[in-house]
Amino acid sequence: MKIPKNYNHKETEDKIYAKWEKERLFKPETSIEKGKASHDSPYFSMVLPPPNVTGILHMGHALGITIEDILARFHRMKGYKTLWIPGTDHAAIATQSKVESILQKEEGKNRHQLGKKKFLEKVNSFASESHDTIVKQVRKMGASVDWEREAYTLDEKRNRAVKTAFKRLHDMGLIYKGMRIVNWDPRGQTTVSDDEVNYEEAKGKLYTFYYDKDFPIPIATTRPETKLGDTAVAVNPGDKRYKEYIGKEYKVNFAGESLSIKIVGDEEIDPEFGTGAVGVTPAHSFTDWEIAERHGVSIKQIINEKGEISIQDSEFNGKEISKAREEIVEKLKEKDLLVKEEFITQNIAKAERTDGTIEPLPKMQWFINVNKKFVFPHSSLPFIKKGEKITLKKLMELSVKEGCISLVPKKFEKTYFHWINNLRDWCISRQIWFGHHIPAYYCKKEGRKIHQNDAKNNFYISIEAPEKCPFCGECEMVQDSDTLDTWFSSGLWTFSTLGWPEESKELMNYHPTTVLETGHDILFFWVARMILMTTSLIGEIPFRYVYLHGIVRDERGRKMSKSIGNIMDPIEVSDIYGTDALRMSLVIGSAPGNDVKISEDKIKAQKHFANKIWNATRFVVSVMPEEKKELDKIIAGETILLDNEKKHQEDLKKHIKEVTRHMENFRIYLAAEKLYQYFWHNFADIIIEESKESIYKGREEERMSALQNLYLHLTKQLKLLHPFMPYVTEEIWSMIPRSKESENYIMIEDWPKN
């Protein structure tokens, strides 16, 4: 057979992927049919972390997919029933705000001007376009995912899972509706969770002032306008300066508004900071809310959802915050109440997706209670029995602490525990339109006797829309207009993709999943939520191992970003250098948890490696004996090896062992480097070069021994390399002489044992 001089990935990749798919090699059922695995074989299962349908894949996705595919292909070759489920994430707020900004740019409209129905149509068509792109890209990366099981976090099956989960968690007493202070994003017009808030450093002013001239204690603040909502002043109970005032109540006139201020003593107050006294604004500050709760101070909301002052009959009513601030400072100056103005740097809370400045507001929202003990309904967990009581926090903690789930690398376990310790109730409701609707229904009539479900709050939780109102028996109920945090649905991902809430075979066969591979930046967002959801709902862990990869950076260690202009598009790169080259360069030097730097040079080097493999094969094929009997003997591995070749085979055995050990311990980066080293500098540089002597000038036994050695080395190494460089190895596999028993595809060959 004549083999071209250089490896051409462009002619290879799409063709091979299509063949794999056509032969259904990505399905565990096929492994069983072909006798590679049996029904009793151990399984290896993963979910693809569903990419957001907000655009296209980036290098981070490429890295994740590569690692996952390596794990999947490795286990498939080792004879595991291997299932890897693909899918996409509707990503609620991220997608909605993306479409909103497009709408604003293209049509100059906001979502309200367009209307809910039309807007959602737009979002859905955007999502579906984005989905198609993503799916194409996942294929291009060579991912051996089972496309027939593809899922979407917002499709019908997942919607059923979400509603069921919501209802069950509510029945368990873990979901509640309550008035609480939340992170309000005035730009996105929605609440966001604590994890979706980022802090930005900014210059600000710290004002020290008195409410009015009769008030004895000076207060410091960076936000004078919020002081309109003050209902108390808190001081440290040990602070001698203010001790005498604790317990007293003052009527003050602050900037023309009358306030009633109670002085309370609270240990949390640092006497050293500012004036040692805090103006307590319970409605617009998390810590103040807590102080107010401790001391029974009243709550007064003075800022509305638009980010305006909202006080009836006040001159400030309807004014923007910044405007109100100026005017108040002006008034304080006039009355000579402003003691000090100093510049300070402070942290401004920003909404991750919209960059809107977070305004803490008290709002009626849905929460998941992480501190409430509940009866654990069923358990396959070793640390708790069915019927025992536990909190969600404890469940999340013990799942990892007791070793049911291992994080790779281990150092993230500390970060994880630390996060759990600081965890507050999870606000799961969002006021956006795109997402799963909360399955809560309200009676339209008022004053009726309410007797079912959650009567106190007058809502009824149901998976199906109720036909008859259980409260009044007449009205058509109104569904809650809120949607769910996107992480609520992705928290169910390992089992919602396997048919839950049906008691499916899939769930029995492939859950808990074996590995979850994802970026360490979503450890809290996603990994922790999956543990929460899975343990509480099905009494099982979602996965045994969590493999966390780092961030892909440019060659100078910078994050890839549009503003720097250093973004590398994985698809472009794989067009130029080949997917195999891209995969190798992403994996080499990428220890779990560490950031990876990638450069064009690095990728080029791996393209060269693919070519090296190609040419080494060309050589081996070209020297194979023409006589059929001899060739068959080599293919069967029956040729007698001389001492020199025996030694090479011993080295190869060691190499296989080492690579396998690395793979089993998630040291994929080391396995990749070893493979590169061994192939190039042992096999090509030494073994092939040495063999030429025997092949061209040696005695018959020497020639045959050398050829046998080459053949064994090449075929075994190709198998070892296949998970890493699936395309080039598959293409080559079809070109080398093989036995009848060997598979048509290297993808389903056995992983070498020795």
Place this chain on the structure above:
RNA sequence: GGGCGGUUAGCUCAGUUGGCUAGAGCAUCUCGCUUACAUCGAGAAGGCCGUAGGUUCGAGUCCUACACCGCCCACCA
């Protein structure tokens, strides 16, 4: 403020349970188009493994302190 991590060749990084005469890729230099590959080969140069102590027969690897860099969390009125 609390926590976690890093510091090894010009650059990017390996170094798995302490045995290393410390490796690789890229870049540099010299020579070579020899019948697998110039997307290559042969060779060279390049490192008090952040600093200071300690444990040990032996430390890049373990311990302590310090310096610098990075990340995460909290958020102080």
